Amino acid sequence: MSRILIIDDQDAIRRVLRDILENEKYQVDDVANGMEALQLVKDQEYDAIFCDIKMPEMDGIEVLEAVKQLCDTPVIMISGHGTIDTAVDAIKKGAFDFIQKPPDLNRLLITLRNALDKQNLSTENKALKRAVKRQNEMVGESDAMMDVKDMIEKVAPTNARVLITGENGTGKELVARQLHELSSRNYGPFIEVNCAAIPSELIESQLFGHEKGSFTSAIKTRKGDFELADGGTLFLDEIGDMSLAAQAKVLRALQENKITRVGGEKEIPVNVRILAATNKNLKEEIEKGNFREDLYHRLSVIVINVPPLRERKDDIPLLVNNFVEIIAQNMGKATPTFTNEALEELKKFKWTGNIRELHNIVERLVILSGNEITKNDVLRYANPLNQ
DSSP: OOEEEEEOSOHHHHHHHHHHHHHTTOEEEEESSHHHHHHHHHHSOOSEEEEESOOSSSOHHHHHHHHHHHOOOOEEEEESSOOHHHHHHHHHTTOSEEEESSOOHHHHHHHHHHHHHHHHHHHHHHHHHHHHHHHTOOOOOSHHHHHHHHHHHHHTTSOOOEEEEOOTTSOHHHHHHHHHHTSTTTTSOEEEEETTTSOHHHHHHHHHEEOTTSSTTOOSOEEOHHHHTTTSEEEEETGGGSOHHHHHHHHHHHHHSEEEOBTOOOEEEOOOEEEEEESSOHHHHHHHTSSOHHHHHHHOSEEEEOOOGGGOGGGHHHHHHHHHHHHHHHHTSOOOEEOHHHHHHHHTSOOTTHHHHHHHHHHHHHHHSOSEEOHHHHHHHSOGGGO
């Protein structure tokens, strides 16, 4: 049930508004002055606020400004002496809407519903952002991870290109996302391309786009990932698997900050920060003729190596606790706890699949075990190949 606060110095207005809103099944509080209202707003949460403008001691505009400093609850201003200038001033200072007295019942209720809908969307959006941030959080306090975090903090504010190396499942994508989030480009897009998952004949179209009719299935013009990432970050994951032809075009794009769509002639300027990642030894790939040395030097202004889990086993308890909370929340069940013996048993594993493997095993244990996950649960349900 939505909770509404009414602020008005006239008893009759408060009584009428309360009757209307309670009839619509809203929970209502009302006060006669701004100071009392601010104390209530500090003490509890409201879904919407109706506030009169003309009040003694503290007028409605002052209350509005004070509320906006405390919370993001939508405030609907009401007044019997309102002018267009007053309404515009209220909206500029953060009011959701302005209603004249005596209020039209239908308009009042529609405005309130719109305010509540906006508030619900805002709440859901914040929850989603928190969930995404939690999913992308880099967990670990080992020396190896602290070195990585320190490097990220130093490099992120710059536009330097970064090559992220490490085994599969170590969290190279998380490093890339942190570099983007801590940069001045975080307002722009973060576009990820898995170079290993795209066939070599399609990678150029994926990266640079194509013009209509440039090949059989090109039924319309399409922007490539370089254009889509303009103003933001382009993350080239598993770049060691990119074809030599595509490497040549990427090199040209990095040199000139321009791209040309497949089948096109027009050069399109792009403003993109490039991050790349690989699980391969690119110097060995250069010797084999599989990777361009000039592209390697363009990409590796900064190199960040993400350590495998076997080199940071002291981080396993932190990682497990983080995964457990997220997994249990997604499943809608109580968060189980791991015994110390269970955590010590997990530290004995080889972890050839690194963080990704640990996540899968924790998810399996959450599903198959009880509220307390023991060493026996780990021995029973974890993959025996790890031991």
